[in-house]
Amino acid sequence: MLSELLRASSSKPPNQLKKIHGLVLTTGFSVKNSLLTQMLENLVLVGDMCYARQVFDEMHKPRIFLWNTLFKGYVKNQLPFETVLLYKKMRDLGVRSDEFTYPFVVKAISEIGVLPCGFALHAHVMKNGFECLGIVATELVMMYMKFGELSSAKFLFESMQVRDLVAWNAFIAVCVQTGNSAMALEYYRRMCADAVQFDSFTVVSMLSACGQLGSLEIGKEIYDRARKEDIDCNVIVENAKLDMYLKCGSTEDARVLFDEMKQKNVVSWSTMIVGYAMNGDSKEALGLFAMMQKEGLRPNYVTFLGLLSACSHAGVVNEGKKYFNMMVQSNDKNCEPRKEHYACMxxxxxxxxxxxxxxxxxxxxxxxxxxxxxxxxxxxxxxxxxxxxxxxxxxxxxxxxxxxxxxxxxxxxxxxxxxxxxxxxxxxxxxxxxxxxKVAAYSSVEFGGKIHFFNRGDKSHPQSRAIYEKLEEILKKIRNLGYVPDTGSVFHDVETEEKESSLSHHSEKLAIAFGLINARAEHPIRVMKNLRTCDDCHVFAKFVSRLTSRDIIMRDKNRFHHFKNGVCSCRDFW
DNA sequence: ATAGGGTTAG
Known part of the structure; x- marks a missing residue:
């Protein structure tokens, strides 16, 4: 009877589960572990980890899979410290971990982010002979990537005896998540060369990578290939493509796709709104939100971040206050203003x-x-x-x-x-x-299926000579239009040394010159920069767009700059 | 019985 009650209670909210638990205790029966097991699983399912722990502690000599259930609950509910403490207790009690335990603990350690603990854990894994297990190895690889230990991660990944699709996907995904998108691309290419058939997970990560790199063409190519190979292009894939377009500054492509999408969710709408805001299209962002409300879709906290950043960009203070108040008054846990929203305000x-x-x-x-x-x-x-x-x-x-x-x-x-x-x-x-x-500044331009990187004063590019000649030529011409190099500005987050040294060879200037030489005349020149662009390069780009009648789309760390006929869409510089 | 991968923001 009781076990049936418990089984049926799996969908109940935590407080009802507690009542049932109380009932079980008052019956006076000796409470068997099997009942508590059911109870524990239910509590982990609803996420009441405090109570789950209480139930666990009542158990007499819990078997290893019960420990694992608790580990799973802690990890799922993002309680990495509890996970590690439990692991320590387990070891102190002399309970041996099994192959199911380690993935949880490794994940917890990589979330906490203490490298020495990661090494120690890896040693435990090896001592127990679990390193050759694909799942444990995959988690370890991800852990090293998150620690920024690229070479350890690569080494471990390479030495895996069996690399299945999930292992590849996990590795590529974690590359993108840690900002190593060029590496993700490299491994994607290797995956193709090894004839590993990719799936929609791979595509999503790669589209995200292309967004980060600003590689519109490569992104399109990957998506087209996915369609050809009949890979399921679900909402998540479409959302990722949407985001890729927006991160490449192509709001038009994004809008076409968005309007065509049969299935849209909050993420699709938020992606569009945030993307418009980033690209300086505040009106479209706010307009889209109005449409979203008409459709009766509930915004979430990301949607509001996009809205507030759109307002900030357009300089419409009252609109921004309106949206902020909307959040405060919504009584929706999903829309409570967080620190980021306050920062936006x-x-x-x-x-x-x-x-x-x-x-x-x-x-x-x-x-x-x-x-x-x-x-x-x-x-x-x-x-x-x-x-x-x-x-x-x-x-x-x-x-x-x-x-x-x-x-x-x-x-x-x-x-x-x-x-x-x-x-x-x-x-x-x-x-x-x-x-x-000090992070070194660099800019990149995609051309011919490759990403071309430039550092300040870089001479390593094969076309280096042509680039510098082009740059000289341009500088001369725009000086006649009134361009004056601005060496005095102190208000952006660049170092003094960087300012003093060859202003005219900043990476974005080299990248623009490279674009002018190579990109087709009808295409805009797309430049990505890892840091914020400086005042002088901003002015430079304006003049170049006027001189050459070419559109320049430059994405820096914060936002997009669309240069057209000597004007930029952003309000950060003047 | 219990384990690894994906989209928006920072």
Whole structure:
């Protein structure tokens, strides 16, 4: 009777499960593990891990699969620390893990992100002889990728005896997730060469990779191949393609696809809205949201992020406030404003010059403001040259954002602009002490099925000579149009050394010159940059678009710049 | 009985 009750309770909410559990206890029967097992599984299913743990602790000598059930629950509910603690307890009690245990624990460790623990765990896996198991090995490979240990991950992946489709997909997916999309492409090509038949999972990751790389042509090619090979192109695949188009700056293609899609979900709509916002098409973004509401679809927190960033971009403060209030009043757990939304609001207010209001907004917010929020205000202070507030915020941020290089650079630039060189020194020393990493700037252009990368002053490209000649020629011509190299700007997150050294050989300038030489005249020149573009390159691109009548689409770390006839769609520079 | 892969934001 009781076991039937429990079996039937699997879909019940946690509080009802607890009542049933209480009932079981009051019957006075000796509670058998089989009953508790059912109970535990139900609790893990509904995600009440606290209660699940209680039930587990009541059990007498639980068998290994019960431990595993609990591990599964912890991992599924994103409680990596509980997972690891449980693993430790298990070892202390002398219970041996089996091959089902390790995938959970490895996943937890990679989420926590402590490399030495990862190594130790790998050693345990090897000691128990589980390393040759595909599933465990796959998790380990993903763990190393997440730790940034590319060579360990590659080595382990290569040494797997059996690499099935899931192993390939997992590896490619984690490459994309960790920002190594060029590597994902490399392995995709190898997968094809090895004649491993890919599936829709592969396609989704690869479309995402192409979005990251700005490789419109390669992305289209992969999608077309998927259609030809009769791979199931479900909503997720279509969404990924949509995102790829938008990340390549091709809002037109995206819209055509979006309108054609038979099945659309919140992600499709949000992708479009966010994409329009990124591309500076705020009107379309807001219009799409109106359509979405008409269709009766519920937005989620990502949708609102897109909306707020669209408002910020268009400088429509009241619209932004309207959407923010909509979130607050919606009473929908999915739409509660998170820190990112507050950061968006600060950005919106700050960008529009309402710095005081932005500051008050932060002071009044119910969540603890983080570096991202202060950073948004600091960026706005920099744009509006408000040194008083800027310094105040910089002072605050100096303490709370010790490890994010971009903020430190912004702070030191603010101090520099205010002439407070002792403060500049202090920040720089701190950066050096903390070893704040300076990410090297690079730009890339897709051409001929390949991605061409350029560093500043790069001479490694085979067409290098032609590129520099083209650059010289262009610089000469646009000087006549009124271009003056801007060496004085201090307000973006680039290092001083970078500013001082050959401004005219910035990676995006080389990439644009490369595009001018190679890209077909009717196509826009698409340039991707890993960091933010500097003022001078921005002005440069405007002039080039005017001089050559070519459209330049440049994506930097934050947003798109569509240059057409000497004008850019963005409001970040003027 | 229990284990590995995919889309939007940062």
């Amino acid at each position: 600060v950005d919106l207010l700050g960008r529009s010059g309402l710095l005081e209001e932005a500051y008050e907004f932060i002071e009044k917010m119910p969540l603890e403001p983080d570096a991202g929020i202060w950073g948004a205000l600091l960026g706005a202070c920099a744009v509006h040259r408000d040194m008083n507030l800027g310094q105040k915020v910089a002072d605050l941020l100096v303490e709370t954002a010790p490890d994010i290089g971009a903020y430190q650079v912004l702070i030191s630039n603010i101090y520099a602009a205010a002439g407070k060189w002792d403060c500049v020194d202090k920040v720089r020393r701190k950066m050096r002490k903390l070893g704040t990493k």
